[in-house]
Amino acid sequence: GRLRHERVAKPGRDRHGPEPAGNTGIAGAARFVAPMRLILLAMLFSPALVAQTKLLRFPDLYGDRVVFTHGGDLWQAPLAGGTAVRLTAAKGVELFAKYSPDGKWLAFTGQLDGDEQVYVVPSEGGEPQRLTSYPARGPLPDRWGYDHQVYGWTPDGTAVLFRSLEQSWTPAAGRLFTVALPQHRPQHGALPVPLPMPVAGAGDFAPDGQRIVHAPLFRDFRTWKRYEGGWATDLFVFDPRTGVADNVTAHPR
Numbered sequence: 001g002r003l004r005h006e007r008v009a010k011p012g013r014d015r016h017g018p019e020p021a022g023n024t025g026i027a028g029a030a031r032f033v034a035p036m037r038l039i040l041l042a043m044l045f046s047p048a049l050v051a052q053t054k055l056l057r058f059p060d061l062y063g064d065r066v067v068f069t070h071g072g073d074l075w076q077a078p079l080a081g082g083t084a085v086r087l088t089a090a091k092g093v094e095l096f097a098k099y100s101p102d103g104k105w106l107a108f109t110g111q112l113d114g115d116e117q118v119y120v121v122p123s124e125g126g127e128p129q130r131l132t133s134y135p136a137r138g139p140l141p142d143r144w145g146y147d148h149q150v151y152g153w154t155p156d157g158t159a160v161l162f163r164s165l166e167q168s169w170t171p172a173a174g175r176l177f178t179v180a181l182p183q184h185r186p187q188h189g190a191l192p193v194p195l196p197m198p199v200a201g202a203g204d205f206a207p208d209g210q211r212i213v214h215a216p217l218f219r220d221f222r223t224w225k226r227y228e229g230g231w232a233t234d235l236f237v238f239d240p241r242t243g244v245a246d247n248v249t250a251h252p253r
Contacts, residue, residue: 062099096150107160131179137165144171145221155209158184176200
């Protein structure tokens with residue numbers, strides 16, 4: 001007689017029953033992929049996703065405004081949200097922007113002329129003015145950040161506070177300096193003035209300008225958590241009038 005072909009039943013499936021609905025063959029895969037493409041395209045062009053801007057770095061606030069670095073340039077936007085305005089557009093990067101005490105100026109570290117130097121620009125936009133000229137050390141490894149890093153202003157707004165490697169033989173031994181704005185150079189001079197502490201990382205002035213809080217070690221770009229080794233730095237309040245530095249964070253971390 002004739003040869004009879006019979007379909008072999010797979011475990012858990014009725015030999016004479018219909019194919020299950022979730023077919024995993026080529027046709028089933030095609031039916032699955034097509035809707036997923038539509039979903040992904042809808043997500044890609046969703047207004048909520050298109051409006052997102054990520055990697056905003058080094059923000060500083062003044063009143064209802066915020067300045068930050070995005071894409072290597074400085075941007076300013078309303079703190080409550082709204083349109084961001086780009087303030088710089090140089091080939092290098094502009095970082096660490098800080099508002100002056102009256103909000104009229106922004107000091108920042110920039111690579112407008114090649115290496116990192118200290119600049120100021122009107123907070124509403126304009127032509128940046130370079131304040132330093134000593135050749136920057138670098139490019140530095142990521143953990144050492146940037147030379148001529150801006151930290152803020154003197155309380156009277158006449159000079160910019162920054163950290164420089166100008167007088168150091170190693171990136172670990174940087175020092176804090178101030179440099180006057182061009183309009184205040186007749187009173188304060190044009191060259192950077194070192195602060196009394198021979199070595200310092202981050203720092204800032206007290207509101208009255210009489211004392212300085214600083215960290216002797218530079219750890220701005222370290223990624224340690226709960227670190228208790230030799231680089232677990234403390235904060236000191238230094239009084240230039242007496243030469244005394246008080247440790248205000250004398251604890252294990």
